[in-house]
Amino acid sequence: MNFNFLDKLSPEYRNYKIERIKNGASKKLFFKISKGSDSFVCTDFNSDKLEYKNHLVVHRILSNIDISIPTLIEKNDDKLIIVSEDFGNLRYDKILKQQSIKDLLQYATDTLCIINKEINFNPTYTLPQYNIELFKNEIAELPQYYFSYNNIIDRIDSLNDEFFDIWIESFKQLNFNFKHFVHKDFNMNNLIFLPSREGHLKCGVIDYQNSFWGESSWDLFSLLEDSRIFFTDQYNAYFMNYFYSHSNQLISLKEFKLKYHLLNCSRQTRLLGRWVKLANELNQPWYLDFISTTKLRLQSSLAILQNNKLTKFYDKYIL
Known part of the structure; x- marks a missing residue:
């Protein structure tokens, strides 16, 4: 599954290391991709297209105010995937x-x-x-x-x-x-x-x-x-x-x-x-x-x- 997911990303990420992130009760799939000091979080919204649209709508709203939300690096409207800034593990x-x-x-x-x-x-x-x-x-x-x-x-x-x-x-x-x-x-x-x-x-x-x-x-x-x-x-x-x-x-x-x-x-x-x-x-x-x-x-x-x-x-x- 992980390799199939990498195939959904832009070619520049194909040689990144990929790690599945636990998703709890969420139906979305989360992955961390990394290469050297670069690290991003990828979210697969294929289980719910509406959540994908909602995420983008709310991201636009929150991006206009001075708070910390992950920068959106890449989105794919066909494959329902978002690549975002990795905020790290200090939950x-x-x-x-x-x-x-x-x-x-x-x-x-x-x-x-x-x-x-x-x-x-x-x-x-x-x-x-x-x-x-x-x-x-x-x-x-x-x-x-x-x-x-x-x-x-x-x-x-x-x-x-x-x-x-x-x-x-x-x-x-x-x-x-x-x-x-x-x-x-x-x-x-x-x-x-x-x-x-x-x-x-x-x-x-x-x-x-x-x-x-x-x-x-x-x-x-x-x-x-x-x-x-x-x-x-x-x-x-x-x-x-x-x-x-x-x-x-x-x-x-x-x-x-x-x-x-x-x-x-x-x-x-x-x-x-x-x-x-x-x-x-x-x-x-x-x-x-x-x-x-x-x-x-x-x-x-x-x-x-x-x-x-x-x-x-x-x-x-x-x-």
Whole structure:
């Protein structure tokens, strides 16, 4: 397969060394090609042509602001392949014990502030816009996959109805503004530490093809409430206040935090179901190891929200 992939690239790369990069649950194929001091990352989007187009659209958007994203070296619209700058191996989730967590979060949060201030809502960009139907589809992964995993088999239909009724009521209590650029997967595993750069540019951002228009707090809780790896939350309040003060917010800090925590709860809810789904479909039970961290993140936001109906339901059936 590797040699076939090299044949898809420009002739100048044919004598490069090629190495497959693990892709986790992604259907895309990733390769690192290198020769001497030159190194690039190649992404094969043949599994999803739409993701290829989305990647290029978002790359054009992000290239117009002062943040670190990989330079696009080459693209092939027929073969659905992109060759990009290699940001190296210092992925945030791999270096938390070697680097200052607060510094890493600072670089990432400053990057989010720039994104929020510099990218204005533009309906001509071919990005989806979040809405209540997408919201319902996402949280549906919990009853679909997690209920059976958690041995919830009695009253399953009535519990499904109760689950959605509580969530939709909670959603409608807040006046969401889904007109902010959202990376969607601004997690530790999609951020690369670039020590040779300055300030916020030390945070390299990858895997942005699923971007959409949504709430401004989305990427912040994706960062601070990472479900795959548990790290201290002692800086969460600081960075919430910092982001609020350094981005274009037209709402009160209280409302900002309510939206942050409700959407974080919905995201952690979806992920509880997603981990079970991936473990079963990919026959990779290690995805279930993320459930404990996901529950901790969920409990933390539920405690702050003080939404009695949600808390009661989750305490009884989920946590």
